[in-house]
Amino acid sequence: MGSIQATVVDACTRDGRGGSPTTVVIDDATLTDDERHAIASTAGTSHTAFVDTSAADAPAVRFFTTKGELTNCGHGIIAARAVLLHRSGATQHHGHQRTGNRTFAITATRRHDGIEVWFDQGIIALRDCAGAATSGIIAALGLTPNDVIANDLRIASPGTPRLLVPVRHRRTLLAMRPDFARLAAECRRLGYLGCFTYALSPTARTADARMFAPAIGVDEDIANANSAGCLAAHLMDTSRNGGIEVHQGDMLGRPSSVFATATQTRNGIVARIGGVARHQLRHGSRRTT
Template identity: 65%
Template sequence: MTGDGGHDLTIVDACTRRGGGGSPTAVLIDHSALSDGARRAIVRRAGTSHAAFVDTGADTTPTVRFFTAYGELINCGHGTIAAQAVLLHRRRAGELRARQRTGGRTFDTTAIQRDDGIEVWFDQGTVDLQGGSAAGLDRILAALGIRPHDVPADDAPCVASPGTPRLLVPVTTLPTLLSMRPDLRRLAAECRRLGYLGCFVYTLSPTGDAATARMFAPAVGVGEDVVNANSAGCLAAHLFATGRPSTIEVEQGHTAGRPSSVYATAGATARGISARVGGMAVIRSRSNGTANG
């Protein structure tokens, strides 16, 4: 499809599950000097929660910036997956091993054409982990509608940051997770006060190598995210730090009717705990406006 001013805009379903679902994400190949206001307006008109603006320029390493209708994000995991899928598609290649520059960091990416879409992995980098503030935690849990006994005794909320902090909140059961109805206005105020992107609420499978999660980020204009790939990487880092299996598949999007999957793995490096994050992407509408068959 064509964006305002003839820009090359593509809609990608990022982090699909079994070929469906995923988070609709706009990707714009942006060679011009758009203002931030114009970028926010493009997100609104595209009808997606996020957009990735890819400046290929003359450099071999593209710079990718991410926006919601409310403003710019330092990074965006599913946006990275969508952007790299479009770059592979444009090259009409089977595989693309590249680098991406986002938020002052340059990192490795891999995109591979599969039968059911494009598989993308990226190096999330170091994830900083901190215990949650007791005072702030009580107010956040109340805004989420989570009672103290909903939090498992063998896990605890923590702050995780791959560049932007968010609160990871475990709950005991899947029904508890799926029945949550947060007070989004109150949650937005608490997240702004504490400097959090949002809250990633999850429950682990009995085997510990899978999780189901929901991401609430009303402070940046996203009441509930269909999928949040960076938070899945943060969860893998948290699991590694607490001695649990740190290669995990995270399901999201069920309450939005768009089942999604993110894959993440974490381990120790010289700089701290780092994670790799991956997911499948399906290009739903090509840049010439035709639907993918």
């Protein structure tokens, strides 16, 4: 028997409220993957971050949902770094984090309404997507071809591909009722993590968005920070405006905000992602066998 330290953090809050509840577990590396999966399945949140602090200069973080391990999780990174800063008692931290085979530069800063975290997402690979190739996904989302801006359909990948789906009108976006079973099958068939649907504001400085990823066990994400970075990269690629604030979670009663900026480099478009995390009251130890 052993105990684990688990904290629930609201990641990517908006104006001090909402955000995506994310479980953060301080992992001493003795847990097996089956135990991590079991913890994630019973945590009561959509994502669980397991933090190995044995390398203090660059802690390793792994992410699990009820379906299994993810290669990355943007709002999970924000939640994990908020917990580490809180535990340290410091007011600010500049450092690195390891996830999978990548190391991210991270900044975390205390503020009155939580802890603000920014991380470098790295290069975003973008490619066009013909509307005909995604007709099944559009239908599974509960949309018609006239609801989307077909010329702006893009496949974006910071490591795992997802489909960016521009919806013409915010009211259409908010009214969406996907067929999750069909959408999961279509995403698996095409190799997508999920679908990031969004409607830009007239200034293209903010966007309302909804992320559907039933193929990985998350029908709808309250916040999807990596997809916000992908959207910033797409905007940089098409309009040279690489800054965006993405609002999600309103339909789930958990308003969230993710900030993303994209920059063109000689190696490709890179993105930086930010959000504010706030600790929930419930936390403590759990027993494992």
